[in-house]
Amino acid sequence: MKYTGNIIKYGDNIDTDVIIPARYLNTSDHAELASHCMEDIDKTFVSRVQQGDIIAAGWNFGCGSSREHAPIAIKASGVSLVIAKSFARIFYRNSINIGLAIVECPEAAEAIAEGDKVEADLDNGVIRDLTTGREFKTAPFPEFVQKIIENGGLMESIARGVIR
Amino acid sequence: MAMTMTQKILAAHAGLESVQSGQLILADLDLVLGNDITSPVAIKEFAKLGKDSVFDNNKVTMVMDHFAPNKDIKAAEQCRMCRDFCGEKNITHFYDVGEMGIEHALLPEKGLVTAGNLVIGADSHTCTYGALGAFSTGVGSTDMACGMAVGKAWFKVPSAIKFVLTGKLRKYVSGKDVILHIIGKIGVDGALYKSMEFTGEGLSSLSMDDRLCIANMAIEAGAKNGIFEVDDTTLSYIREHSGAEPKVYSADPDAEYDEVINIDLSEIEPTVAFPHLPGNARTFSEIGEIRIDQVVIGSCTNGRIEDLRTAAEILRGRRAAKNVRVIVIPATQQVYLDAMEEGLLKVFIEAGAVVSTPTCGPCLGGHMGILAAGERAVTTTNRNFVGRMGHVESEVYLASPTTAAASALTGRITSPWEVMEK
Ligand code: SF4
Numbered sequence: 001m002k003y004t005g006n007i008i009k010y011g012d013n014i015d016t017d018v019i020i021p022a023r024y025l026n027t028s029d030h031a032e033l034a035s036h037c038m039e040d041i042d043k044t045f046v047s048r049v050q051q052g053d054i055i056a057a058g059w060n061f062g063c064g065s066s067r068e069h070a071p072i073a074i075k076a077s078g079v080s081l082v083i084a085k086s087f088a089r090i091f092y093r094n095s096i097n098i099g100l101a102i103v104e105c106p107e108a109a110e111a112i113a114e115g116d117k118v119e120a121d122l123d124n125g126v127i128r129d130l131t132t133g134r135e136f137k138t139a140p141f142p143e144f145v146q147k148i149i150e151n152g153g154l155m156e157s158i159a160r161g162v163i164r
Numbered sequence: 165m166a167m168t169m170t171q172k173i174l175a176a177h178a179g180l181e182s183v184q185s186g187q188l189i190l191a192d193l194d195l196v197l198g199n200d201i202t203s204p205v206a207i208k209e210f211a212k213l214g215k216d217s218v219f220d221n222n223k224v225t226m227v228m229d230h231f232a233p234n235k236d237i238k239a240a241e242q243c244r245m246c247r248d249f250c251g252e253k254n255i256t257h258f259y260d261v262g263e264m265g266i267e268h269a270l271l272p273e274k275g276l277v278t279a280g281n282l283v284i285g286a287d288s289h290t291c292t293y294g295a296l297g298a299f300s301t302g303v304g305s306t307d308m309a310c311g312m313a314v315g316k317a318w319f320k321v322p323s324a325i326k327f328v329l330t331g332k333l334r335k336y337v338s339g340k341d342v343i344l345h346i347i348g349k350i351g352v353d354g355a356l357y358k359s360m361e362f363t364g365e366g367l368s369s370l371s372m373d374d375r376l377c378i379a380n381m382a383i384e385a386g387a388k389n390g391i392f393e394v395d396d397t398t399l400s401y402i403r404e405h406s407g408a409e410p411k412v413y414s415a416d417p418d419a420e421y422d423e424v425i426n427i428d429l430s431e432i433e434p435t436v437a438f439p440h441l442p443g444n445a446r447t448f449s450e451i452g453e454i455r456i457d458q459v460v461i462g463s464c465t466n467g468r469i470e471d472l473r474t475a476a477e478i479l480r481g482r483r484a485a486k487n488v489r490v491i492v493i494p495a496t497q498q499v500y501l502d503a504m505e506e507g508l509l510k511v512f513i514e515a516g517a518v519v520s521t522p523t524c525g526p527c528l529g530g531h532m533g534i535l536a537a538g539e540r541a542v543t544t545t546n547r548n549f550v551g552r553m554g555h556v557e558s559e560v561y562l563a564s565p566t567t568a569a570a571s572a573l574t575g576r577i578t579s580p581w582e583v584m585e586k
Contacts, residue, residue, distance in 0.1 A: 067304075
């Protein structure tokens with residue numbers, strides 16, 4: 001799993017209420033959710049996000065509600081990967097289950113700046129900031145989680161009999 | 165290998181003799197919960213599998229609470245999708261308008277959870293049932309779909325923080341003040357990925373409603389679950405509400421904890437969490453004059469009968485301040501009925517409050533009390549994030565039912581100790 005994109009940067013405790021405000025939860029349509037992504041914290045996100053962009057954020061990204069609409073909105077808006085210092089746990093498992101790539105790396109999340117071009121090689125646990133030339137190490141996903149992702153998410157894993 | 169309470173429940177449900185923190189397991193579920201927002205996403209996922217039935221039609225429950233009674237056409241369509249699915253799949257525990265309540269108040273009341281159970285819910289506050297000595301945690305809609313299909317979920321076994329409670333709460337101080345105090349102390353990610361285990365001799369003085377409120381907000385400290393040691397109070401609550409046999413697990417005496425935190429309940433004061441994080445806890449010596457526009461008493465945190473009783477005690481025979489809108493929302497139909505029979509609804513209405521049918525409503529900025537730009541609310545709900553109750557420039561202050569009621573009387577954030585004899 002390799003991702004390359006430009007960085008959009010946020011701070012600590014980005015909660016699911018700002019990722020996708022509850023007033024839009026009367027739909028589960030992916031494109032519609034994406035059209036309101038980050039609206040309450042960053043009105044420019046929707047207009048500037050490009051296919052493949054990478055979000056870099058601080059501690060406790062995705063805290064709050066269990067709404068899967070949050071990682072869905074991020075994924076549907078074109079973001080390929082989220083790098084954070086840490087993730088809230090429900091957001092973490094939701095992302096794995098729906099196949100949004102995420103990685104915890106406090107050093108990278110701190111050092112990488114808005115607009116930098118970044119390449120992340122999650123199989124080998126390396127994140128490279130192509131703009132500054134800096135390199136960061138991450139832990140690879142546990143095998144169990146890799147199996148879910150390799151099979152295309154949790155539902156696919158069930159359909160294929162990986163989980164029964 | 166010594167285990168915590170949570171680890172024992174997880175081991176038993178994974179068919180393992182013991183588990184340790186960090187281990188990934190696949191565990192059997194006793195109950196899978198969804199609401200009118202998260203279930204539609206899960207139903208769509210479930211449909212992809214082409215299965216005719218859920219793993220057990222008695223072990224799936226859906227509660228129409230967030231935008232119900234339907235706030236708009238889209239909400240109506242979401243509820244209909246849940247209703248049709250539950251009808252088709254013959255789901256026993258489907259709770260629609262007229263029977264429903266806010267899910268986390270409703271499930272314990274209906275006896276759907278007992279001690280020792282393993283419950284997942286596509287709602288972050290599913291951690292509430294830890295008050296009953298169950299392992300329960302919030303998950304997403306895909307986990308819910310998987311749970312409905314095969315009755316299983318994957319977990320990373322958590323480590324734990326142990327909270328040892330001593331002493332007894334002072335008058336007009338409740339479980340809400342305890343949990344706001346704790347989150348203020350450890351922070352909104354202070355228990356990230358971990359269990360919060362509550363024990364100690366102070367437990368015996370906490371009512372079930374206090375414990376449900378405390379466990380409810382474990383997620384606001386980032387925790388995977390909050391869990392209470394089972395005692396006589398738990399057992400008599402379970403016997404009163406449920407036919408299911410409780411299975412009592414206790415932590416091994418030599419179980420390992422990341423941290424042990426002692427809390428003397430008698431030292432807890434009325435506490436308020438300032439915008440925009442539940443961890444911004446302050447007590448009244450640090451709170452100046454803050455005018456408010458709205459008070460909300462309700463939610464899965466504080467919409468139970470005891471919450472309404474203590475709020476009514478403060479509002480009885482008095483009138484809310486002018487220009488403060490007071491909204492009281494009993495959490496379930498049963499709480500509503502009990503409040504009516506005890507004359508509490510009359511107290512609220514005479515104090516100038518509106519009393520709503522059970523719904524999440526304003527708690528998530530859904531409907532029934534949305535804030536305009538610049539407005540402030542004191543509320544007994546559990547989150548005060550930016551825009552949580554309406555406009556992004558509005559402010560939400562989290563407090564107990566007695567603090568909310570006292571604030572309604574004065575029109576500013578007020579301690580119950582100021583308006584009542586201690
Ligand atoms: S009352 Fe609020 S926190 Fe509780 S389930 Fe409803 S929206 Fe969620």
